[in-house]
Amino acid sequence: MSVVTRPAGQGESYSTSPTARSAWRSSRVIVLLGALVVLAGVLGVVLGPQPGPSRPLDPDDTSFAGSKALAELLRDRGVTVDRVDSAEAAAAKSAAGDRLLLITDTTFIDDISLSEIPGDRLIVGDLSLGVLAPGVSTEPEQARLRSREPACRLPAAVAAGSAYMGGAVLRGTAGSTGCYPAGDGHALVSYAHSGGVTTVVGDGDFMTNRRLAEDGNAALALNLIGTGKAVTWVVRPENPPLLELPGDEERSMYDLMPGSIRWALYMAIIAIGITAFWRGRRLGPVVTERLPVIVRAAETVEGRGRLYRARRARERAADSLRAGTIDRLTPRLGLGSGAGRHEIVAALAARTGQDPHQVGAALYGPPPADDAGLVGLAGYLDTIERQVSEL
CATH class of the missing domain: 3.40.50.880 (Class I glutamine amidotransferase (GATase) domain)
Known part of the structure; x- marks a missing residue:
């Protein structure tokens, strides 16, 4: 999907994906031409000359049954x-x-x-x-x-x-x-x-x-x-005398239609559907975006979270949460960028009064087993960050 954004200072965006009306305007000529071709084919099958019935063992018949x-x-x-x-x-x-x-x-x-x-x-x-x-x-x-x-x-x-x-x-x-x-x-x-x-x-x-x-x-x-x-x-006469059978009723228009018309209509419907699907999914020309593009942070977080959830990537989501928490808390604890896990756990436990084993399991433990565990981990890490910020 193409996105058009406004200049800096205006964070609104809107979609430029083709609507049903625009798709019809761009492809109606092709669809109509395809429909006319299919209609001509159907009329040719229905109204065209139909092959006569075969005459078994007839010396003038060239069909499979003739002689x-x-x-x-x-x-x-x-x-x-x-x-x-x-x-x-x-x-x-x-x-x-x-x-x-x-x-x-x-x-x-x-x-x-x-x-x-x-x-x-x-x-x-x-x-x-x-x-x-x-x-x-x-x-x-x-x-x-x-x-x-x-x-x-x-x-x-x-x-x-x-x-x-x-x-x-x-x-x-x-x-x-x-x-x-x-x-x-x-x-x-x-x-x-x-x-x-x-x-x-x-x-x-x-x-x-x-x-x-x-x-x-x-x-x-x-x-x-x-x-x-x-x-x-x-051989059998080509025009045998007609016999009037009792109870012979007049046939309707549908009885007089050739048996192939049903399949011809089915093929026409399928051809029109395929043509409409083929042309209707065609996107329009590429839209040039005017930079800078402003995307709210919440949208990025929600989008990435949905991707993690769709792929059930709890381990990767937990690693991202832990890495972000450690990067934000390390300078607040007065530690350098190269501080080890034991130094970070000890400093957090002393700063927040939490159990060092619980803090270590939250920052460096195994990935959560389910979504509820992942939510709980996110909440615990947020609580630790709030405590450090308030002290």
Whole structure:
């Protein structure tokens, strides 16, 4: 804290520490600019374009859950990949020639119409297997997704090796081939039927952009799909028909807000608080003091006493009291500055009539054990000084 004092003869002083008003005047421009920057960031998060939802196993989706990378690998190998979102479009593609039907989602799609399309099929997940893959059943419990060995003779799996498999636990028909053991069944089942070869995998996570580069996932996906035939890739429609549910109520404005707005507001409040704290604690310019500075002795004594008390420095406080008493009493007793402790104690005892042992303990004894002892010592030394002064 800076202190300004007046010229000699005027002992008043006053503080020049910045007040709340002066701190606001000096930092309000910075605070307002910071608030505007934070507000612009919040509005950008709230009103800016929001990323669309990911489309799992979609050949056009570049998110972790999509399969854009696999589709590009197939096209690089010369395989035609056609993305469709309806049974009618899949049937129209298959009518042009022998193709592989890759089914990743049958939501809002007529699975019965899909089952009537001839040719090879690759079914990903537990998707109406009773219609699309008759004879293949699933266990009630799902298998944990992890790296598994094929443990079968299916060429596509043997060439790929270990892969990230799991999900639905499959049981195939008689004569089918099961690969990647999981639970009481397999994570992959393949069998031949009159229209071609049907392959079912319990989960398609190994085909996603996230997992494609791990283990033998890419090799397994390419071996199962890249058979040389064009691929009809069936996905969920982007704009499925809306279903009106009973009891659907209108949502409030808060329900329509994105979920990230709460954290954006929290970050804005924290940023404003940090900025205000940072700028509000900045002191002003250095104030030049006009000498001499007059400080009352009582203020110095009180300040030093508070420091001793805060640090519990009773020994140092007692030494200061004893040293000051000895310096003041030595000339009054007619002793020189080099007088020893025995001479000083004997002279004080003779002058005041006090017990020499008590006087010696007060001037040269051990430090007080507590604050009460320190106060008592100060009082006793003051009494000795008063007696010497009055005699």
